[in-house]
Each structure stands twice: as structure tokens, then as C-alpha cells.
Amino acid sequence: MSMIGLAADSAVAIAERRRNKPGRGVYSGRSRVALERNLMAFRSSNWIIVLSGFVEPLFYLMAFGFGIGQLIGGVTDGSGHPVSYAAFIAPALLATSAMNGAIYDSTWNVFFKMHFAKLYETMLATSLGPLDVAVGEISWALLRGLVYAIGFMAVMAPLGLIPSWWALLAIPGAVLIAFGFASFGMAITSYLKTFHQMNWINFFMLPMFLFSGTFYPLNIYPEWIQSVIQALPLWHAIQLERGFMLGNIDSSIGWHIAYFLVMIVAGLFFTTRRLTALFIK
Amino acid sequence: MIVARGLRKVYGDFVAVDGIDFEVRKGEAFGLLGPNGAGKSTTMKMIASVSKRTGGELTILGLDPNKRGPEIRAHLGVVPQQDNLDRELKVHENLFAYGRFFGLSRKFLKTKVEELLEFAQLTEKRNAKAEELSGGMKRRLTIARGLVNEPEILMLDEPTTGLDPQARHILWDRLFRLKEQGVTLVITTHYMDEAEQLCDRLIVMDKGKIMAEGSPADLIKRFASKEVLEVRFGSSKNIEIAEQIFHLGHRTEVLPDRILIYSENGEEDLQAILKLGLEPVTSLVRRSSLEDVFLRLTGRTLVE
Ligand SMILES: Nc1ncnc2c1ncn2[C@@H]1O[C@H](COP(=O)(O)OP(=O)(O)OP(=O)(O)O)[C@@H](O)[C@H]1O
Numbered sequence: 302m303s304m305i306g307l308a309a310d311s312a313v314a315i316a317e318r319r320r321n322k323p324g325r326g327v328y329s330g331r332s333r334v335a336l337e338r339n340l341m342a343f344r345s346s347n348w349i350i351v352l353s354g355f356v357e358p359l360f361y362l363m364a365f366g367f368g369i370g371q372l373i374g375g376v377t378d379g380s381g382h383p384v385s386y387a388a389f390i391a392p393a394l395l396a397t398s399a400m401n402g403a404i405y406d407s408t409w410n411v412f413f414k415m416h417f418a419k420l421y422e423t424m425l426a427t428s429l430g431p432l433d434v435a436v437g438e439i440s441w442a443l444l445r446g447l448v449y450a451i452g453f454m455a456v457m458a459p460l461g462l463i464p465s466w467w468a469l470l471a472i473p474g475a476v477l478i479a480f481g482f483a484s485f486g487m488a489i490t491s492y493l494k495t496f497h498q499m500n501w502i503n504f505f506m507l508p509m510f511l512f513s514g515t516f517y518p519l520n521i522y523p524e525w526i527q528s529v530i531q532a533l534p535l536w537h538a539i540q541l542e543r544g545f546m547l548g549n550i551d552s553s554i555g556w557h558i559a560y561f562l563v564m565i566v567a568g569l570f571f572t573t574r575r576l577t578a579l580f581i582k
Numbered sequence: 583m584i585v586a587r588g589l590r591k592v593y594g595d596f597v598a599v600d601g602i603d604f605e606v607r608k609g610e611a612f613g614l615l616g617p618n619g620a621g622k623s624t625t626m627k628m629i630a631s632v633s634k635r636t637g638g639e640l641t642i643l644g645l646d647p648n649k650r651g652p653e654i655r656a657h658l659g660v661v662p663q664q665d666n667l668d669r670e671l672k673v674h675e676n677l678f679a680y681g682r683f684f685g686l687s688r689k690f691l692k693t694k695v696e697e698l699l700e701f702a703q704l705t706e707k708r709n710a711k712a713e714e715l716s717g718g719m720k721r722r723l724t725i726a727r728g729l730v731n732e733p734e735i736l737m738l739d740e741p742t743t744g745l746d747p748q749a750r751h752i753l754w755d756r757l758f759r760l761k762e763q764g765v766t767l768v769i770t771t772h773y774m775d776e777a778e779q780l781c782d783r784l785i786v787m788d789k790g791k792i793m794a795e796g797s798p799a800d801l802i803k804r805f806a807s808k809e810v811l812e813v814r815f816g817s818s819k820n821i822e823i824a825e826q827i828f829h830l831g832h833r834t835e836v837l838p839d840r841i842l843i844y845s846e847n848g849e850e851d852l853q854a855i856l857k858l859g860l861e862p863v864t865s866l867v868r869r870s871s872l873e874d875v876f877l878r879l880t881g882r883t884l885v886e
């Protein structure tokens with residue numbers, strides 16, 4: 302059997318094509334292969350766990366939107382229009398769906414792959430660079446976020462919670478949200494060393510979900526609490542999706558988008574830096 | 583192919599590799615020997631461009647691993663000391679995914695994976711999860727995986743640890759053939775017979791430093807005598823009797839269970855011992871081996 306050089310496109314030829322590209326020490330332009338690997342592993346993974354992350358926001362929608370919604374009737378949205386309670390919380394739950402999907406993969410799964418499966422160590426022994434790994438893993442987490450969000454939309458439509466075609470913008474919105482959370486989640490996870498520290502992520506996520514203007518408008522809080530919440534990513538996510546779904550498109554949307562763009566770039570930067578420090582030390 | 587000058591690696595304030603110089607030439611099999619903690623794996627990782635050197639110079643194929651990591655790694659096949667297979671993937675998927683990490687095409691990998699499964703004798707286990715394999719099978723899969731990109735330099739960190747004798751011999755045979763095809767091998771091992779069989783040249787390391795360098799035959803010539811006479815008098819008497827036979831051979835070593843006499847002619851020395859009226863319980867004359875060199879260089883108390 303032939304061992305060297307006979308492959309039409311050898312590993313060396315492939316790597317050398319990037320010889321003069323910037324960032325050649327950290328990136329080989331092949332983050333998709335990390336996605337492929339995840340898809341392979343996913344085919345034989347536990348579907349119940351996957352499904353549970355998706356149905357959770359649905360249960361909230363049923364219990365709060367249609368249960369409690371019966372009691373309180375309607376609310377007014379950001380621009381003063383009256384909307385049904387279910388229509389008010391549905392975009393928030395959509396944003397939460399995207400976040401859950403992205404966080405699920407980018408935190409606990411990444412933690413496992415990093416410290417127990419030694420997957421990144423294996424990947425970085427090949428001609429992949431740390432940025433390939435970071436982008437690949439984040440895209441995978443993003444994909445799950447997107448799938449959850451689309452699934453949620455599919456349930457909302459027959460319930461009459463999608464009022465206009467504008468609402469379709471909520472899907473690219475969900476991509477942005479999932480991307481931001483995936484990127485940031487992976488960056489944070491890459492700095493954590495113990496299960497104990499990982500639990501802090503959960504500890505932080507629940508209150509953020511409950512208090513980010515998810516179930517009622519923010520203005521019932523005193524000013525200072527409002528400011529704190531407005532600094533949190535889920536609040537921006539919810540405002541963005543609520544704006545799209547209810548058709549309130551104004552300049553504040555730009556800020557929410559900018560918030561997530563910063564989150565994405567910062568997450569990618571710190572993840573790459575950390576992976577380099579951890580595995581090419 | 584690989585040039586190291588004053589290569590150093592420091593972890594915190596612990597010096598793992600302490601300024602070593604060596605060169606690996608194209609097509610040769612180069613061995614790194616040394617006791618546990620000598621710095622072999624650390625050196626291997628620096629060559630594999632997954633560990634940054636603290637000081638000194640290192641080039642692989644003329645490239646600096648600090649700057650050209652991915653490019654260098656495309657030329658290398660790496661078999662780490664600890665298997666790091668992808669536990670979530672099946673056996674054949676492990677090979678396939680690893681090939682994809684190098685950017686190799688699916689078409690190429692389809693045949694390559696079959697070939698490597700055959701090589702690792704895991705064709706029947708192709709659909710098992712990697713974590714379900716036995717220790718030796720995991721090792722074989724890790725070795726096969728290191729070949730997926732048809733590397734020019736193959737880095738093997740204790741490749742045969744955990745393999746049964748059959749698998750070991752098959753691997754040796756396979757490594758010989760790779761060498762014939764011009765693949766450069768860098769090997770660490772604790773099996774001296776393996777080093778003697780496989781390596782054209784080797785270095786013996788201890789505490790991060792190089793103790794000796796040369797071909798196995800050359801090292802044996804330099805650091806050991808032609809033959810070794812091993813005699814046992816029973817553990818209580820060894821020390822006492824050793825005093826009477828110190829003059830024999832070049833060097834005598836007293837171990838708890840036996841006395842070793844390094845000499846040019848073991849049979850002659852044995853006759854001399856018998857002439858003194860001493861009666862060893864057992865005696866054995868053998869050729870010196872790399873193991874004798876290793877023990878001499880890296881310590882076991884020696885009495886000259
Ligand atoms: N990541 C690390 N952090 C701190 N110290 C390390 C690290 N890796 C290795 N060392 C230390 O460096 C020294 C050399 O280790 P290395 O793994 O290179 O030894 P080795 O020659 O491969 O030994 P063995 O035969 O047991 O595999 C050891 O004392 C080890 O404790």
C-alpha cells in the first residue's frame with residue numbers, strides 16, 4: 302500500500318495552500334469538519350435530551366401564555382399597542398429557545414469534550430488550528446439554537462401567534478442570538494475548570510430567563526434594576542425578537558443587533574486564545 | 583528533517599527538557615529512550631507542534647512550530663502516549679473524522695479507512711464504539727489513525743505499550759515497511775529490544791538531558807562490554823562473594839539477587855570463579871544488550 306504522496310490532494314498540499322494567508326498559525330479554513338464530526342456523533346446520541354431542551358419553552362408558553370393569559374387578558378407592547386398575553390411572551394420564549402439550544406452545546410458539551418473526551422487535543426494534533434475548532438463548535442451550537450427556534454415558530458404559527466410576514470425576520474434574529482450565546486458560552490466554558498464552576502452557569506441562567514422582561518414589561522422594576530437587566534444578553538434577545546414578531550421595527554433593533562455582534566466577536570476571540578493556551582502550551 | 587538546538591521546556595519552575603541538541607535525518611528511525619519523567623513525551627509534543635518550547639531552536643522540515651503549527655502537522659502522523667480516541671464515534675468513524683480534520687476528501691478516505699481497519703485488524707469491530715474496544719485494540723486504532731494522512735514523519739510515543747506479542751511484531755514489520763518507503767520515524771519506548779530492532783539512531787535522556795547518542799550497536803560498544811556473566815549465589819551471600827571476584831571483567835555490579843560481570847569473555851570469567859572454589863547456584867553468559875547500556879546510563883547503583 303502506498304504511504305506517501307499518492308493521494309490526489311494530500312494533507313500537505315491542502316495545508317500548503319494556506320501558506321500565504323493571514324492567520325495561518327491558528328486557522329486552516331476548515332471549521333466545517335468539526336461540524337461533520339458532531340453530526341456523526343449526534344446520529345447515535347440521546348434524542349430525549351435533545352427534545353427536552355426544545356419542549357421546555359413550549360410548556361412555558363402553554364402554562365403562562367394560555368393559562369395565566371386567561372386571567373390577565375392582554376398587555377400593551379413596547380409601542381403601546383394592546384396584544385394578547387400569549388403573543389407578548391411568545392417572542393421571549395422564542396429567544397429563550399435559541400439561547401437554550403446554543404448554551405446546551407457550548408457549555409456542558411464543550412466542557413465534556415475539553416476535559417474528558419480530550420477531543421480538542423486530538424483535533425489540534427491535526428492540521429486544524431484553534432480558530433477552526435472554535436468556529437466549528439460554535440456553529441454546531443448555533444445550529445441547535447436555530448433548529449429549536451424554527452421548531453418553536455412552527456408551533457406558534459397554528460396558534461395564531463405569528464401576526465405578519467415581518468415575523469419571519471425572527472429566524473435570522475434567532476441565528477444571531479444563538480450565535481452570540483454559543484460564542485460567549487464557549488468562551489466562558491473554556492476558562493472553567495471544575496463542575497462546581499460550571500454549575501454557576503445554570504445558577505445564572507434561570508434568573509436571567511425569569512427576569513429579562515420575559516413575562517412582563519420591564520417598567521415595573523425600579524430604574525436601577527432595569528439598567529442591570531438591560532445589560533444582560535437575554536434582554537436584548539427578547540427585545541429583538543419581540544420587535545420582529547410584533548412588527549415594532551425601530552432604531553433600538555440596531556442596538557440589539559450590535560450587542561450580539563460584539564458578543565460573537567468577543568466570544569470567538571477569547572475561545573481561540575484560550576484553546577491556544579490550553580492545547581498548544 | 584528535525585533539528586533541535588538547546589531545546590528547553592519549563593513547566594512553572596520545573597525544567598522538563600533541559601537544553602537538548604539532536605537532529606533527525608530523512609528516512610531514519612530515531613529513538614528517544616529514558617526513564618519515566620525523562621522528558622521524552624514533552625520532546626515529542628514540541629516536535630508535534632502541540633507544545634510551545636520555552637527556549638532554544640526547533641525546526642521541523644525547516645519550519646518553526648511556533649508560527650507554522652497547522653502546516654507542520656499536515657506532514658506528521660502522531661500516536662500519543664495516551665490514546666485519545668473519539669469515544670462518541672464508532673471505530674471507522676474515528677478514522678474518517680480524523681482524516682477529514684486534515685481536509686482529505688471523502689472519496690480518498692473511503693478506501694483509506696478500509697485499508698487502515700485491515701491494518702489495525704479491526705475490520706470486524708468497525709461499527710463498535712471506540713470506548714467499547716479493549717486496551718490493545720484502542721492502541722491499534724490510535725496507531726492506524728496516525729497513518730491516515732500518509733505522513734512523512736511518524737511520531738510514536740510508546741506505540742507498543744499494551745499490545746500483545748503478535749500485534750507488536752506486526753507493528754514492527756509495518757514500521758519497517760514504512761521506513762523502506764522513506765517515512766521518518768521518531769519513537770519512544772521502554773522496550774529495549776524494540777529500540778534495538780527498530781532504531782537506526784537513538785538518544786538516551788535522563789532528567790531532561792541527553793546522556794548519550796548513537797546507533798544501538800555503537801552505544802553497546804561504548805557503554806557496555808561484549809558479554810555479561812550473571813551469577814547467583816543466593817541473596818545472602820552475593821555481597822560477601824562479590825568482594826572476592828571484583829578483579830574479574832571490566833566492571834562488576836552487585837544486585838540483590840545476582841552479580842553481573844561485564845567482560846570480553848564471560849566463559850573465561852566463569853571458569854575463574856569456579857577455580858576460586860566458589861559454586862554459583864546458577865550462571866549465565868550472554869551478549870550485552872541495550873538494556874545494559876540503558877541501566878548504566880540512567881542509574882542503578884554501580885560499583886566499578
Ligand atoms: N503539563 C505539564 N505540567 C507540568 N509538568 C509536566 C507536564 N507535562 C509533563 N510534566 C513533567 O515533565 C517531566 C517530563 O515528563 P514527560 O511526560 O516528558 O516524561 P516521559 O519521559 O515521557 O516519561 P514516561 O516514560 O513516564 O512517559 C515530568 O516530571 C512531568 O511531571
Ligand SMILES: [Mg+2]
Binds near residue numbers: 622623624663739
Ligand atoms: Mg512519556
